[in-house]
Amino acid sequence: MSTITLDSKVPSGPIQDRWDNHKFDMKLVNPANKRKFTVLVVGTGLAGAAAAATLAELGYQVKCFTFHDSPRRAHSIAAQGGINGAKNYKNDGDSIYRLFYDTVKGGDFRSRESNVYRLAQSSVNIIDQCVAQGVPFAREYGGLLDNRSFGGAQVSRTFYARGQTGQQLLLGAYQALMQQVSLGRVELHTKTELLEVVKKDGVAVGIVTRNVATGDVQSWSGHATLLATGGYGNAFYLSTNAMNSNATAAWRAHKQGALFANACYTQIHPTCIPASDDTQSKLTLMSESLRNDGRIWVPKQFDDNRPADQIPEEDRDYYLERKYPAYGNLAPRDISSRAAKVVVDEGRGVGPLKNGVYLDFAESINRLGKETVFERYGNLFDMYERITDEDPMKVPMRIYPASHYTMGGLWVDYNLMTTVPGLYALGEANFSDHGANRLGASALMQGLADGYFVAPYTVGDYLAGLLGKGSVSTDDPVFKAAEQTVHDASHRWLSIGGTKSPEYYHRELGKLVWDYCGMARDQNGLEKALSEIPALREEFEKNVRVLGNPDGVNQSLEKVGRIADFFDLGELMCRDALMREESCGGHFRVEHQTEDGEALRDDEDFAFVGAWEWNGAGTAQTLHKEQLVFENVKPSQRSYK
């Protein structure tokens, strides 16, 4: 076991001043010297594109990588709802402090106060920056920016661009990035997938990639490496994440000594379209905004097979309104999701597979009229109809929770540096700001805060200390060894010659992770998962079939490596969930609930970040704890009754 001590490097002083003071204390690199440093940025989602563009504007040499065919394809593009900004344009009592407070509370008191405060501070600059770039946010007739309330917030602080906020923010960052490419300050490598993180003398010195179009394996040397590679929601197989979203970059970093934190904190979004059969490849999110006007219900009776419109009012159970009269259909994501699971598990689910609950607009249509309802949600209704062939204006929508976002990720200090010096993690890839549950419209905010406003400062501070030191040559044995690891892995997968496709194993793994480490977890199930996952993995390694060769496009080869990492990660999720003998946010341990079935936190014993250290394949990871201190927001039991 190593002697890692987690130092969060959180500055001291009043919370309002910490980031400003820290910025002042950090070392600067003068403009002529910036050119001498190469920074590798992996990922071109909001976090990566923003960081790469900004670092290049500052004058660093940036090399930027994505496995996508264009930076604009990153999964950030799919975000619908909006982005928070504590502008208080609506004069409804919002402030940086309130956004900070809401985020700490929403995260169920499992995040770092200092990080969250900095995030709330940056939110204001993000909106300014995006507007300057030409992001076409929704406007009022007078020309001012429009806002809406989102995800149960009591103030309207969410900025949005129709139902395509992520798309517009990403295009803004992508365009800024492409401008830097045109100026020769960013070298862009698309279709290039990171497969190894390379260290020398304990410090990150670069990466090894495989070009997914040509199969070329190549080393890249940099003074600092930033991973902005997204979340691991696809460990569940079915999720709202894009098909290619994966955890490989984070996981390979973990294997090089970067601790992985809070793996069990995953967010299950309550409003997704239920799976229609077992060939389903992914799940589709229906924006949370639908809950503003839709009422959620299931039949009172078990196995009620009548069509929705033939079930009279007295036979319907509007269970959220019943259980949470104050918040009703707008109860937070984790609470709504679990409530849906309870009724479906009881056998009161609806739809052909009895795997959903109704989200019913009939009452709103009566109250507001068809036009108004269609004007608000027409886009979403169309999308729903394309997928299900049902018109929500006529029959209630069917929804069910699905894996959506992962709060856990690579452990980083206040500077966003992992436990490997010189290696940073940004955006959804890190564990930093959302604690055990993320509030709506806060992931886009965090990705852009990390990329535009945090990393460009903190990376400079690190680089200042490297002045005069050259980068490590890609001919160095450390790079050659990492390249060999990549080649060996390809050859191993291609020579197994089993009978089942990689996809098959991903699906089977996903079922285990979902059943035992999904919306509700208990000791028995988790222990079972910890024996079943390794068993399935053993079969996978003996029986998976990857055809073709490593040169050129080979999508099965790309997948199989990612799935292998999901196996490891799925195991860690279960181990982390088993360790955390409490319920908090998205982590619900059945053994730890209040009398009326709500999450029961244990602040005495579990107010810490659980960060795991890799000890080699087949050996359990070691847990390290970062104690969380709450000086400003006093932990309290969340109540939405």
Next chain:
Amino acid sequence: MKLTLKVWRQDNVNDPGRFETYEATDVKDEMSFLEMLDAVNENLIESGHEPIVFDSDCREGICGTCGLMINGQAHGPQKGTTTCQLHMRKFHDGETVTIEPFRAAAFPVVKDLMVDRSAFDAIVQSGGFITADTGGARDANEILIPKTAADASMDAAGCIGCGACVAACPNGAGQLFTSAKLAHLGLLPQGQAERWKRTEDMVETMEMFFGSCTNYGECQEACPKEIPIDFIAMMNRDYLKSKLKNRKLSGQKY
């Protein structure tokens, strides 16, 4: 239902390529077109044949990664719908479906149904941005943008860069894509300082890669986001102005 698929297979850019025929069995109405192909691929792998290569990612119609010619139509028969959002209930039992890549001189085939659309990035790189380095922005509400302008800009900004417009165009022209980006930025006050230079650079870069527009209008028909060709007219006007204006004297980037 059961379908016969005629699928384009091509090993690499230099391979002449050929159609191969596959049976898709057990196809259900609820499957998306790509899930139907996933199932075909799984069978291919398990019977020892290399799976068909095609691109997709979000499967929600927003990332622009997917795109197939289905029976000769870019993204298939349903209007305003990407390939990933097309569902099998639009097909019937026993049908033969022809599946090809998005073909265009500017989009070389990488393998099977996967094409290289990096020419789009080249167009954006040549000027598809508003210069606004991080950190210098003023308060967002200091720039007033009438709702109508913001909405029109957003109509154009909804382009997902899938390339259906190019694939559908008999000339393989890139006008709809380029004009959508130009309109997104050119309709906003923030976009004015670089407007004529941007138009000139992007149009001329486009012409290096793509065919010319002769107003077939197929692009608009194929666009899964239903972006109208009005933006092409706007681009043409702006391009002319970019050549006629004395940009230096009117305070424009030149």
